[in-house]
Amino acid sequence: MTQATQSIDGGPTGARHTRILIIGAGFAGLGAAIRLDQAGQKDFLVVERGSEVGGTWRDNTYPGAACDVPSQLYSFSFAPNREWSRSFSGQPEIQAYIRKVALESGVLDRHLFDTEVTGAEWDAAARIWRVETDRGPITADVVVPAVGALCEPSLPAITGIEDFAGTVFHSSRWNHDEDLTGKRVAVIGTGASAIQIVPAIAGKVAHLDVYQRTAPWVLPRADRKYTAIERLAYRHLPGMTRLARAGVYALRETQVLGLTRIPSALKPLQLAAQAHLRMQIRDPQLRAKVTPDFQIGCKRMLISNNYYPALARENVDVVTDPIREVKAHSIVTADGTEREIDVLIVATGFHVTDSPMFDLIRGTDGSTLAQSWDVAGMRGYKGTTVPGFPNMFFLVGPNTGLGHSSMVYMIESQINYVIDALATMDREKLASVEVRPEPVAQFNDWIQQRLSTSVWNTGGCASWYLDKHGNNTTLWPGHTFQFRNATRTFDVTAYDTVPVSAGAADRNLEETAS
Ligand code: N01
Numbered sequence: 047m048t049q050a051t052q053s054i055d056g057g058p059t060g061a062r063h064t065r066i067l068i069i070g071a072g073f074a075g076l077g078a079a080i081r082l083d084q085a086g087q088k089d090f091l092v093v094e095r096g097s098e099v100g101g102t103w104r105d106n107t108y109p110g111a112a113c114d115v116p117s118q119l120y121s122f123s124f125a126p127n128r129e130w131s132r133s134f135s136g137q138p139e140i141q142a143y144i145r146k147v148a149l150e151s152g153v154l155d156r157h158l159f160d161t162e163v164t165g166a167e168w169d170a171a172a173r174i175w176r177v178e179t180d181r182g183p184i185t186a187d188v189v190v191p192a193v194g195a196l197c198e199p200s201l202p203a204i205t206g207i208e209d210f211a212g213t214v215f216h217s218s219r220w221n222h223d224e225d226l227t228g229k230r231v232a233v234i235g236t237g238a239s240a241i242q243i244v245p246a247i248a249g250k251v252a253h254l255d256v257y258q259r260t261a262p263w264v265l266p267r268a269d270r271k272y273t274a275i276e277r278l279a280y281r282h283l284p285g286m287t288r289l290a291r292a293g294v295y296a297l298r299e300t301q302v303l304g305l306t307r308i309p310s311a312l313k314p315l316q317l318a319a320q321a322h323l324r325m326q327i328r329d330p331q332l333r334a335k336v337t338p339d340f341q342i343g344c345k346r347m348l349i350s351n352n353y354y355p356a357l358a359r360e361n362v363d364v365v366t367d368p369i370r371e372v373k374a375h376s377i378v379t380a381d382g383t384e385r386e387i388d389v390l391i392v393a394t395g396f397h398v399t400d401s402p403m404f405d406l407i408r409g410t411d412g413s414t415l416a417q418s419w420d421v422a423g424m425r426g427y428k429g430t431t432v433p434g435f436p437n438m439f440f441l442v443g444p445n446t447g448l449g450h451s452s453m454v455y456m457i458e459s460q461i462n463y464v465i466d467a468l469a470t471m472d473r474e475k476l477a478s479v480e481v482r483p484e485p486v487a488q489f490n491d492w493i494q495q496r497l498s499t500s501v502w503n504t505g506g507c508a509s510w511y512l513d514k515h516g517n518n519t520t521l522w523p524g525h526t527f528q529f530r531n532a533t534r535t536f537d538v539t540a541y542d543t544v545p546v547s548a549g550a551a552d553r554n555l556e557e558t559a560s
Pocket of ligand 1: 235236
């Protein structure tokens with residue numbers, strides 16, 4: 047794939063200036079770039095630390111990687127994919143879709159790849175963001191962090207892990223040079239990534255130990271290849287794609303009541319998962335080991351038809367004793383058992399509520415996002431704006447995650463909000479907008495009140511949805527169309543604004559070189 051490589055050089059005056067700086071070129075950043083372009087907001091740059099678009103779908107190349115949201119819903123509404131080969135797509139097909147959309151969009155000329163943001167600070171006098179990257183400085187009127195929640199691998203703090211002499215890697219940084227054939231392998235973790243990895247590698251390794259801290263609920267995966275006739279229909283009848291998308295969307299929304307208000311309504315799903323487990327694992331001991339002890343939905347509901355059969359294989363052991371230490375060639379559990387391994391795969395998730403990106407962004411009083419969220423936890427207004435951080439619009443921000451549907455829908459809602467914010471700033475000649483603390487407090491009180499009855503808060507599990515204070519700062523507690531409505535227009539009354547004459551028009555961008 048050929049992608050334009052831009053120069054970051056701002057010329058003799060130093061930093062390059064752009065009106066809008068988008069950080070990240072995954073679904074969110076790329077989607078924002080395309081929609082901004084379509085809306086006539088052409089003055090933007092996208093900086094991306096990787097060498098191509100795709101974000102999490104570029105990074106997660108582990109064997110078996112696939113989406114657990116149906117393909118028809120897992121695409122931009124403005125770029126429907128008529129070529130999906132199956133009902134739940136694999137990573138290569140999703141990444142190919144993202145690449146194709148990027149290439150056809152005409153926005154790659156404003157992408158800077160292999161460029162990592164190392165800091166961003168609001169300059170109150172000039173009313174601009176001063177952003178540092180590993181390829182030089184950039185200034186921007188507006189920044190749009192679109193780095194996603196699942197981008198920074200979380201590595202387990204296990205005694206001795208740094209002394210492991212074999213190969214060790216995180217699920218999202220798969221080492222394709224390591225041939226697992228005939229090796230003794232350990233996988234730590236039994237989340238959404240691990241349950242796809244385990245069946246994909248169990249048949250080729252000599253032995254596999256699956257270290258399970260908490261057993262997940264696993265439902266059948268209604269995945270199948272589309273027939274030739276279906277593919278033809280999707281390709282040639284645009285209405286089919288729209289209809290399928292609407293059907294999947296509506297079906298998924300029926301889970302919201304159970305997830306957010308009446309967790310007992312999820313009982314049929316839990317019964318289905320129990321039946322799935324009973325049918326796929328005959329050994330009562332193994333079945334007991336992998337039976338969850340919390341309510342379904344509390345953690346992400348997983349879907350797989352081949353995870354349990356993989357666990358039941360002769361060459362696979364599920365280890366539930368806590369890990370005591372990792373040695374040069376083995377893992378030792380609390381009961382003293384030592385299991386030798388050649389390769390260690392950590393499928394232990396991501397820094398979601400404590401992303402390193404939060405340490406890099408400094409607002410009006412010089413505090414970082416991490417500092418401003420340290421006490422109250424990650425919170426924002428409509429998942430997008432944060433007091434003390436003017437002209438910053440987060441995509442996939444606080445409480446925008448979902449337990450039931452497609453993040454692409456949420457991302458598009460947030461993009462609507464950003465586009466209307468920019469249009470409002472243009473129309474009303476505003477140099478900056480900064481959300482006021484009161485609407486943020488009101489919004490978050492509503493969120494937390496809604497979440498208090500949710501299965502994520504009451505279902506008896508620990509999960510990455512909750513932060514270190516036990517607050518759910520990641521999930522949206524309602525229907526996705528409620529979020530779409532909330533973000534349809536930019537409500538400028540919730541913001542402190544500064545007119546252009548008081549700042550931006552007077553700024554001397556050449557000072558940005560200093
Ligand atoms: O990560 P996770 P993931 N010692 O955080 C365990 C999305 N996704 O990469 O449950 C031992 O879910 C941890 O144990 P516990 C999806 O949104 C989507 O699997 O905390 N174990 C858990 O079992 C998903 O939710 C797709 O007790 C340790 C596992 O590691 C998100 O990504 C596919 C440990 C981590 O599970 C993250 O999924 C894949 C330790 N020190 C992922 N630390 C799609 O299909 C953690 N664990 C779209």
